[in-house]
Each structure stands twice: as structure tokens, then as C-alpha cells.
Amino acid sequence: MASQQQPVTSRPDGQAGLTAGPAGPGGSGAVIEVEHLTVAFPAREGSAEVVRDVSFAIRPGERVGLVGESGSGKSLTARAVMQLIPPPGRVAGGRILLDGTELDPGVPPSRWRGTSVAMITQDPLSSLNPLVRIGVQATEMLRFHRGLSRSAAKAKAAELLAAVGIPDPARALTQFPAVLSGGMRQRVALAIAISCEPRLLIADEPTTALDVTIQAQVLDLLERTCAEHGSAVLLISHDLGVVANFCDRLLVMYGGRIVESGPTAQIVGHPAHPYTRALMSSVPSMTGELPERLVSIPGSPPAGGTWAAGCAFAPRCPIARSVCRTVDPELAALDDHAYETGPHSAACHASRDESWGRAA
């Protein structure tokens, strides 16, 4: 794994071979556009909307982070993109465009899964079949999508496994997933996900089950591999530190909605939504003065679909006022400044107040 030390200079914005174009969110040129996505599950009365009116776009090669706590709807957003909403849940509204084209419901997802969008999950044991040798699983997509012969696919798979740092790729191909450590399994899952050079890789909590030194290795590998293959990344995590250190742009979810979005440095430096602010100060830092007590958010995150009237965060919000309990605030740009990666927006009634705005 000495190759990990070599500097990687290719940043998404500086990549050759990609026709990114000057696309803004929602504009043409985005690998994925999610517009007003709503995911609903049947409930005792009618249905519960666990993802509500979520819109975002990701440009080629961009790295976007989706942060939220359990029940915030972040994983279901990803699953909606993959058309993997577990029944009886369903996409109740909105549309998803891949490379500017809406998915045709008549086309089986296996046509585009892996080539347009691929996904890795928290525990590769749930995405890898435990009863099938890695060699079969790693060559499946290459044969199906690329039409490679059995031997050519095997050679390509060995090459991919070597590139993600599997020590003895030829041997690994003959093994079952359970033989490998968690870190190695995640490397295999990444090698498979990237094998057909998807335009977008969704990584749902890819390092949550891993030790911290292995987490650093896998994130490093994810960054390098996606840059090499020109894939954009949607990194989903509950850990603000992980996404902030990996992504160009962040989306913060709470109560099924995006409550803040914008360039990473902007959100970390000037968080606008009270939830983002509280989230950031509730994590002890590794440097600087330690507080006597951590800033904590009272109450618990709401269960999916059981949102309060008005702003879903209002019951826990330190600055909530009467309007917050009746009107759900729109996600709106905070200023007219044109950041390189898109506007900084927040869904908060207070975010446009003079006293609140840039005080953080």
C-alpha cells in the first residue's frame, strides 16, 4: 500500500476528459439532478413522508456530502436514487434525472446501476453475497455491462483489486467475503462499484463500521479511485468531521428535508441553520480549549415521518419563535455571493435576520 503515499493532484475541477461545463445546480451538465423528491411510507392515517421535497444536483467529479442523524432521510434519499426504496415505501413525488434524462420506468435498473450510479454501503457483507466467491461477484458487472469474456473480466477484476490495495488479488478472487477483514471487504466493494466507471458513486456510511486508521485509508482510497475514474461522489454520513474533510459541498438533512446546503468551508465557517450550529458544537474538538460542558440539543431527533408542524427542528430549536411552529421555512440562498460550488442556503426563518446572519 505504499502507493497511497503518492500525491494525487487531479481534483474534480481540474480533470481532463470531463466535459463538466459551467452547470449550476439544476442546470444541464449535472450527473444527477434530484428535483422535489418525496418518499412516503404508509402510516396509520394516510402516509408518512420520510423524505420531503429534496432537491440537489451533482456535477461530474464533484464530491458532495449528505449529513444527518438517524431518521433524517439521508439513506432513503440515496436509495430513491438507486430505486431501492424498500416496500411498502415509494417515491411519492419529484423526479430524478441522470445526465439530464429522466429515468424510464420501463428500463430495468440493472441497465444503469453500476454504469451511471453505483453504491457502497456501511457493511459490505450486506452488499456482497456471502455465499458467492469474490471472483464471481467482481466479474459479474464487467461481463454484463462491458461484455468482457470470462478470462478478460477476471484479469480486469484482479487489476481493480490490486488498485484498491488487496494484497494477493488472484487469491482474493477465489475467497468468500467473510474471510476478509472489514476494511478489506470495503475495498472489494469499492473495486466492484467502480469497475464500470460510474458517473456517480453513492457511499452510504462507508467507514462507520471501521476503525479510525482504516477509515482514513478507505476515505483516501475513495478519493483517489473516484478521481482516477472521473466519478462524482455522494458521501452520506452522520459524522460531520468525515464529510467536511472529504467533500467540496455539503447538504445537511433534518426531518426529511435539506435544511442547509453550501460550500464546505462556508458551512463549517459560518453555519447558518441552528441545527447545523448545534451539531458542530456538540462534537468535542481535538484541538483548542475544551468546554466544561458540550453544547447539546435537547430532545431527540424525530422518528421518520412524524414531523412537527412548521419547521421540523422547532421543538428542539433554541431560537424558535411562533412563526417556526406554523410555517415550514423554504431553503433559500443566504446572500448573493456566487461561490464556486453553488450558493449557501438555509431553511430557517431566522437566517435572514440581521442579528443572526453572519454572527457565528
Add this chain to the structure above:
Amino acid sequence: MTPGHLTPSGPEAGPHPDGAAPDPIVEVADLQVHFKIRRGLTGAQTVRAVDGVSFALAAGETLGLAGESGSGKSTVARALVRVHRPTGGSIRVAGVAAGRLHGSDLRAYRRRMQMVYQDPYDSLDPRMTAGEAIGEGLAVRGLARAQRKAETEALLRRVNLPAALTARYPGQLSGGQRQRVSIARALAVSPEVIVCDEAVAALDVSIRAQVLNLLKDIQADAGVSYLFISHDLSTLRFMADRIAIMYVGRLVEYGTSGQVFSQPQHPYTQALMAAVPDMANLGRSRRAGLTGEPPNPASPPPGCPFHPRCPAAIDICRTARPELRRKAGGQLAACHVAPDDPAGPAPADAPSTTGVTA
């Protein structure tokens, strides 16, 4: 035979500036926990899950124990609450040797030493209401039924839960509430020490801060000591007075929080800290990270078990296992490369974990 000389010293050492904790509530010396595993039909192998660990815990203080999976940190915890019986070494709690207790003595011991697990279901019976789970501990303490109800409600209030939750089953509580109930259940027997094994790891970030604040409040009120086990160094920095870092069954660094976090001496500690994704250091390179994975505890490498991953390894690291010695920062570290404290004891007097016996 106190392990006092193993206690790190320094200006930030708090209640024991001379290095020796006065009346430590827990003294662990050269603790060993070995497991026999079968290999094939006839073969047997010994896994040294914990192999010579010494530390002391003073009343009202928090010792943070960090390490990756397989480092043996949870085995230390389970040996302390006597789920595992130590293979060697000694555990003394308030002067009582715990290694060979059984029967009523062991029950009395477990009243002083409680454990809070990562998954509250490890300590809560899903068929027992919160009130029953807490009441059980109160009954052990000998409280009459009438007193128990009032005391249960007091404990629930102590962990910031409404008394109305007594009738709820664990399945009817949120994750954060369940973990509070397991803390209340642990407090019910008025323990002197609570072992928290990844107690907040499964909680949402916003809930985690609440529970960490609560644990600190309880410590300030009740003077309870914590052995706080976590893989999350930033949480330990907030919680712990002193830090012990484990790698493959042994301590590799042991010092006050100030010493270890400001001047980590062992290359493993340095790598662990560098790997924490911190928002205060955005964009700092992740690429200085460790290569390789922790070794299998059943077959650790010879010499220093960290040498195959160590960026600073020299020849001696491949053959000789380093002992814990006092380093320049004042803490102890087991590393051939990190410079020893020039003012520290001569090598002949150097602290040796293997020299301490029960």
C-alpha cells in the same frame, strides 16, 4: 506492590502530582486474559487478548482507554467486572483482590463495579420495564419495596428522564432514553466505578453530547470513577483525566490527557490522532495515515507488535518488545524510538509492567 510508579506524573496529573495516586480505587497490575481457541481437529492456540496491562484509577477520576478493534480494550473491561476471569496479574478494588472472588463475595464486588454497554440491550432485559430494571438494583441494595418506587423515580430524574417512563419497556424508548435507563440501572447499586464500554458510540451526535454531559454531572455529584472505553479520541479528550492507548493486548502509551493529547509519544498514538477527521483542521492531509491493519491477536508480530505499520521502526523494533518507559512529555510509552525522559529514572529502575506481580 502498588503500581503507583506506573502512574504518569506531570503538572496536569491532578489529584496525584507525585505520580502515585493516593488510595486508588482500582489498581490493575500486569493483568493477563488469555483465551484458548481450537485450531483444526487437534491443535489449540492461546490468544493473549490482554497481555500485561497495569493502570490505576483514583476516586472520582476518569481513565480513557482507547484502541482499535482487537486491541483488547473490551476484554480489560469485562475482566474488571469479572465477566472474564483474569489468567494472570491482579485487580484490586478498594484493596480487595477481585481475581478469585466467587459466590457472595463476587456479588458484593459487582455492586461496586457496574458496566454500561454500547448496546443498552446488553444490560436491559427487553421484557422488564425501566422501573423493574432499576428496581432490581435497588433490591440488591436492600431497599424495601415502598422506598424503591420513590428511589426509582429519583434515579430517572437524575438521568433527566420523566418519572412517567418507569412503566415503559426498552422497546418503547428511544436509543438515548434506553442508554439513560441503563445508566440509571448502573447507578441503582451506588457503584464506586462504572465501566463505560463505547457507551455513546451508537447514539446520534446530538444525543451523544447530552449523555456525555450527564455522565460528567453524575461524576461531579456522586464522585464515581469511570473507566471510559472508546475508539473516539475526541470524546476521550472531553471525558478523561488520563488516557491509556492499547495495541494488541498491551498499553503502548499512558499519561494524563494533557500529556497524551498535546505531545503524543508513541507513533501509534500519533497516527490515531492524525486519523481523526476534525472540523478544526479542514483540508489537512489524510495521506499521512497508517498503512496496513492491526495484526491478529492470535499471532502478533515479533518485537514491537506495531513495527510492521510503524513509519519510525528501526532494527531493534523487529526483535525486542519495548517496555513502558517514561518519555520526554512525562507520560509512559512503549517505544524504542521515542526519546526517554532525560530526568527520568535510570534504565535499571525503569518501570516494568512485567515485574509487577499480584
